[in-house]
Amino acid sequence: MSDTLKLSLVSDLHVHLRQGPMMKFVVPHIKEGGIGRVLVMPNTLPPITTVEQALEYHKQLSNVDPTTIYLMTLYLTKDMTADEIQKAANTKGIITGVKFYPKGMTTHSEFGISNLIQDIPKEIFQALSDCGIVLHLHGESLESCCGSHHPTSFQLDAERSFIPTLRSLSTSFPNLKIVMEHVTTKEAVECVMNCGNNVAATITPHHLALTVDDVFANPLHYCKPIIKFPSDRDALWNVVTSGHSRFFLGSDSAPHTVEKKLQVPAAAGIYSLPYLLPLLAHLFEQHDCLDRLNDFVCNFGPRFINLPNVNTREITLKKHSLSIPNVLTTNDIQVIPFYSGKTISWSLQ
Amino acid sequence: MSDTLKLSLVSDLHVHLRQGPMMKFVVPHIKEGGIGRVLVMPNTLPPITTVEQALEYHKQLSNVDPTTIYLMTLYLTKDMTADEIQKAANTKGIITGVKFYPKGMTTHSEFGISNLIQDIPKEIFQALSDCGIVLHLHGESLESCCGSHHPTSFQLDAERSFIPTLRSLSTSFPNLKIVMEHVTTKEAVECVMNCGNNVAATITPHHLALTVDDVFANPLHYCKPIIKFPSDRDALWNVVTSGHSRFFLGSDSAPHTVEKKLQVPAAAGIYSLPYLLPLLAHLFEQHDCLDRLNDFVCNFGPRFINLPNVNTREITLKKHSLSIPNVLTTNDIQVIPFYSGKTISWSLQ
Numbered sequence: 001m002s003d004t005l006k007l008s009l010v011s012d013l014h015v016h017l018r019q020g021p022m023m024k025f026v027v028p029h030i031k032e033g034g035i036g037r038v039l040v041m042p043n044t045l046p047p048i049t050t051v052e053q054a055l056e057y058h059k060q061l062s063n064v065d066p067t068t069i070y071l072m073t074l075y076l077t078k079d080m081t082a083d084e085i086q087k088a089a090n091t092k093g094i095i096t097g098v099k100f101y102p103k104g105m106t107t108h109s110e111f112g113i114s115n116l117i118q119d120i121p122k123e124i125f126q127a128l129s130d131c132g133i134v135l136h137l138h139g140e141s142l143e144s145c146c147g148s149h150h151p152t153s154f155q156l157d158a159e160r161s162f163i164p165t166l167r168s169l170s171t172s173f174p175n176l177k178i179v180m181e182h183v184t185t186k187e188a189v190e191c192v193m194n195c196g197n198n199v200a201a202t203i204t205p206h207h208l209a210l211t212v213d214d215v216f217a218n219p220l221h222y223c224k225p226i227i228k229f230p231s232d233r234d235a236l237w238n239v240v241t242s243g244h245s246r247f248f249l250g251s252d253s254a255p256h257t258v259e260k261k262l263q264v265p266a267a268a269g270i271y272s273l274p275y276l277l278p279l280l281a282h283l284f285e286q287h288d289c290l291d292r293l294n295d296f297v298c299n300f301g302p303r304f305i306n307l308p309n310v311n312t313r314e315i316t317l318k319k320h321s322l323s324i325p326n327v328l329t330t331n332d333i334q335v336i337p338f339y340s341g342k343t344i345s346w347s348l349q
Numbered sequence: 350m351s352d353t354l355k356l357s358l359v360s361d362l363h364v365h366l367r368q369g370p371m372m373k374f375v376v377p378h379i380k381e382g383g384i385g386r387v388l389v390m391p392n393t394l395p396p397i398t399t400v401e402q403a404l405e406y407h408k409q410l411s412n413v414d415p416t417t418i419y420l421m422t423l424y425l426t427k428d429m430t431a432d433e434i435q436k437a438a439n440t441k442g443i444i445t446g447v448k449f450y451p452k453g454m455t456t457h458s459e460f461g462i463s464n465l466i467q468d469i470p471k472e473i474f475q476a477l478s479d480c481g482i483v484l485h486l487h488g489e490s491l492e493s494c495c496g497s498h499h500p501t502s503f504q505l506d507a508e509r510s511f512i513p514t515l516r517s518l519s520t521s522f523p524n525l526k527i528v529m530e531h532v533t534t535k536e537a538v539e540c541v542m543n544c545g546n547n548v549a550a551t552i553t554p555h556h557l558a559l560t561v562d563d564v565f566a567n568p569l570h571y572c573k574p575i576i577k578f579p580s581d582r583d584a585l586w587n588v589v590t591s592g593h594s595r596f597f598l599g600s601d602s603a604p605h606t607v608e609k610k611l612q613v614p615a616a617a618g619i620y621s622l623p624y625l626l627p628l629l630a631h632l633f634e635q636h637d638c639l640d641r642l643n644d645f646v647c648n649f650g651p652r653f654i655n656l657p658n659v660n661t662r663e664i665t666l667k668k669h670s671l672s673i674p675n676v677l678t679t680n681d682i683q684v685i686p687f688y689s690g691k692t693i694s695w696s697l698q
Contacts, residue, residue: 156561220613277610
């Protein structure tokens with residue numbers, strides 16, 4: 001294996017860029033981290049529910065760094081209309097998706113939806129399908145799974161409980177593109193594999209790196225969905241190393257201040273953005289699949305979403321140790337990055 | 350149900366009283382909390398491995414509060430001898446037990462033992478059995494369980510993995526009194542029930558009150574063994590409400606400073622001592638078994654260990670709301686108690 005690794009345009013198809021000072025802090029990390037294109041989550045305060053808000057947010061992000069390509073999403077609420085979806089489709093690729101949050105499950109999900117299939121009319125899914133707007137799912141449910149699964153823990157079982165919803169949507173709307181975000185369980189991986197080509201999944205670096213044992217004493221590792229068991233992590237690696245084209249990078253990089261991560265209860269989210277590519281190279285090398293990295297971070301996601309080819313950018317990773325800082329600081333903001341204080345074996349050239 | 354509840358001498362058969370300033374801080378909480386007798390864990394620094402050390406520790410504790418009855422234990426190491434066990438038995442009931450810690454599993458377990466059955470000679474177990482010294486087990490193992498159980502998480506499976514060891518010891522030494530401490534899983538409860546009358550278990554208030562979902566975002570709830578699933582908690586309540594005489598109170602009250610609980614990784618342990626009895630009354634009432642409380646906290650444990658009857662003390666609980674403080678403070682020490690900031694429906698008269 002060579003000591004350098006060339007990647008084409010890297011797309012991280014799940015990031016939280018926040019607002020205000022935090023936004024100004026984290027947006028530059030995208031480019032610094034070698035990432036050219038990001039799919040921006042809409043769970044701001046207030047949430048981004050309209051095309052107008054999304055375009056305004058896009059402008060704010062572009063003001064901080066105009067060189068990054070921001071793909072915008074709308075927060076799915078009961079007020080969503082087919083008209084708004086059509087408007088989104090007319091933004092020339094700026095708005096590419098709609099995001100479903102299950103009410104009460106994660107950061108700013110208070111605006112979300114309790115039951116996706118019951119609460120959202122079929123016309124909305126049909127409009128998404130017709131307009132080529134992708135449905136991104138935070139695929140967790142607090143309801144137990146059709147009586148077939150005995151719930152043991154709400155948090156550990158919430159993704160499994162969502163699987164029937166995913167299956168139902170994917171067959172009811174075979175042309176609707178669906179991304180099961182931050183997939184964490186063996187069962188969800190298998191469900192996505194068994195669904196048609198309209199269903200894909202993103203995978204985060206922390207769900208590849210850790211298991212639930214790493215979460216118990218460490219609120220820095222607290223995120224939604226909760227990081228699962230070794231057998232689940234094995235399933236993620238199996239699908240990544242096999243080069244399955246419907247599984248790709250969505251880091252779910254979610255910055256919180258040190259205070260919010262160390263308060264009780266801790267805020268849910270892990271911030272991996274600035275060292276994402278070196279960390280992924282480190283992990284992929286450990287799993288003997290460095291040759292899969294370029295497809296995972298550059299090709300599979302954009303191909304699924306049908307993004308335009310942008311071949312002008314290229315970045316190079318080199319085999320050179322990198323110490324991840326304990327904390328990232330600017331003015332009044334301190335954020336602890338994922339893998340803080342650890343040394344990894346790859347870095348950006 | 351009456352609005353008052355009289356209890357005879359309360360025995361908490363699993364407490365950590367620490368050393369130095371922390372010891373002086375927490376020891377008075379025993380009496381203030383209405384508890385008359387405690388079984389003191391030996392995982393100090395250095396650990397209490399000899400009769401001489403245990404008697405010295407007993408003296409220190411008595412100096413802080415001479416009105417509490419302290420039952421002392423020795424930390425089981427490979428250096429333990431049958432002679433030392435005989436000496437312990439000659440302390441007229443001051444030293445009543447020996448405690449096994451699996452190496453590396455919990456606070457100050459670095460002096461512990463990797464494999465209880467392989468590393469400790471049979472003569473030691475026989476001496477304990479002959480002398481009437483109780484073997485207290487931190488019943489967790491990092492080894493997987495005889496191939497029959499597929500390990501999913503070291504921490505969530507560590508108690509189940511220990512069950513074969515418990516079963517083996519209990520049949521090999523049928524007159525050896527064994528207490529499986531802080532039992533947390535359905536499987537361990539069933540194992541203790543199915544063992545002979547030489548095996549009992551303690552139960553903590555936090556394993557009765559919480560499930561693993563309460564641990565993820567909250568390092569204050571981080572303890573060993575990890576708090577388990579709703580079905581496990583149900584098993585604990587079932588055995589408590591049935592009035593099974595081999596299951597009794599051991600709070601595992603384990604004070605750490607605020608700093609140690611909120612550092613990463615967090616220290617393992619929950620401090621429930623000062624409000625233990627009101628909290629238990631609150632929880633027992635919620636589970637419609639207030640009539641089981643007196644046996645659980647006063648009778649079953651002392652009867653199993655064969656402690657002398659001490660009927661001189663009586664305390665009364667009354668149905669009156671109690672707000673548990675956010676933090677307990679003295680000089681430089683701050684400790685966050687279990688249920689901090691919550692209001693419960695019983696208090697001491």
